[in-house]
Amino acid sequence: MSRASHVPVMLDRVVALLAPALERDGAVLVDCTLGLGGHSEAVLQRFDHVRVIGIDRDPQALELASSRLAGFGDRFTPVHAVYDEIADVVAEQGLNSVDAVLFDLGVSSMQLDVRERGFAYAEDAPLDMRMDGTTGITAAEVLNTYSAQELTRVLREYGEEKFARKIAGAVVREREREPFTRSGRLVELLYAEIPAPARRTGGHPAKRTFQALRMEVNDELGALRDALPAALSVISVGGRVVVEAYHSLEDRMVKHAFTALTRLDVPEGLPFIPEGHEPTMRMVTRGAEVADEHEIAENPRAASVRLRAVERVLPARGAHRS
Template sequence: MAQRPAEQLHVPVLLERCLELMAPALAEDGAVAVDATLGMGGHSEALLRRFPRLQLVAVDRDPQAHALAGARLARFAGRFHPVHTTYDRIPEALAELGFGDADAVLFDLGVSSLQLDQRERGFAYSYDAPLDMRMDSTAPRTAEDVVNGYSEAELRRILRDWGEERFAARIARAVVERRAQAPLRTTGELVEVVRAAVPQGAQHRKGHPAKQTFQALRIEVNEELDVLRRAIPAALDSVRVGGRVVAMSYHSLEDRIVKQAFARGATSTAPKGFPVELEEHKPTLRILTRGTETPTPREIDENPRAASARLRAVERIRPAIRHTAPNTTRYEA
């Protein structure tokens, strides 16, 4: 069966609000925006259409996302600049393309609809598929490697820390016992192990009993939180004074990282009791959202996966310090 076009597969989350928050930074001709999570190109397409002189750098680690979004956005050749890399390398992607500062950066974090809906990629607990979960299909480590290769203590740690799983110890022990008989190869086999390990009375308190286990494995396989901890400061360092960074997250671990990075930049660094706030101690960011903003009921009806989205945004009000990291791969639009 032929793959449907990207625009038919995905409804961008909080699209109008994202555009509204970025618009003041993108008003000038030749403005540069970074879509740090290209996915299927919904947010990128909206940005390119809304701002007809915008230059857009589109980052994603998933080659399949680049293929689908590249076809969708081919008509914007010359203004659409895709780069195959992780979003902690935004400064290097900009430099490679010959851009200096960005005017706005957008993050739509977490697993994409493309990745969830393609059964063979193994992200979803509702389908029986190979235990893969790689966002970048060229990366060496899969969920199967983690499930069958990590020690019981390591499995317990990632289930507890990345999945916030109450029954991490029971699930880790059950996985180790099951794999001693035969390696776990599929999502269905893993779901069976989790169901057997989680007490019956707790099976549906937070939705599917394997939801948090799958979240933990996906984060571990893709090093998502480690990359995000580097990515938010890198994005903040990449925007000019007056530039904006907008981030949508879908679970508390992501949102906490975003919130803390934004709060650090919006807080004075003057020592406590210091009589005068020097220029270098003044905040570098201004927070644009009050707490987190969430999708409207209508948006959730149109796209139920948007229900857990939490949006935060900041504006740079003082210059940044630069950081660098290697290794980006540019895709031709």
């Protein structure tokens, strides 16, 4: 297991983007994708006055991160939840607002490393892929119950798979012979259905299908769609939301959510901005930032990252938070 796989992507830059929001005493960061706790550990080490609330839907991740961060005592609070529940989590902690929110989207290195979870296509394992193994449908259930049309949609939309229709047809045909239960059989099917010239480019031929199934099983886009406005609503003035996305659909969703609150709400060419129409947020990053070549060489996961950050400059309209 490589150390690189456990180093959070663009860690120093993420901490630098969070820093201005965490300078005051009693500042609170919500790490919405706790994972193994790498980001949270870096923040807790650098800012000795900051409290971190770590959210993760994966009980195993919460257990490992809690053990790792136990030395920080009551400055760290683990919470078992999906990140679209952030507003409820903040309220349950007795807070009206927080100073920073972080999302590091996608699958964690820990989930990829545990063979039995079925996230990785390199080893034969049960087709599970649930981030919270206690609830929801498995990847096997998706493959064995979805229609060819539904499977095509999932593979095309979430995996950007050019051969989605061909793969879906083969899955429906093969499951009649025997239901899918393990990743090895699915990988064999993908090798058979994806033409040889296509297999030689774009990485492992199973990468896109496995990504698509994982996103469907965990409703990742649905959770993010709800989580972004919720996170933006709980940020105090001067607070920041930082997001690392690894999929074009996720990054597009983040871009649109941030743009909506940083754009002037007045007709173009107006000589002044009427009170109440100023943007409530300002963009901190110029577009999406990416990892440098050195980091990508050290940690291949960094190749697809898109990093964006916004800061609240005015209270949310209609809000009365301190």
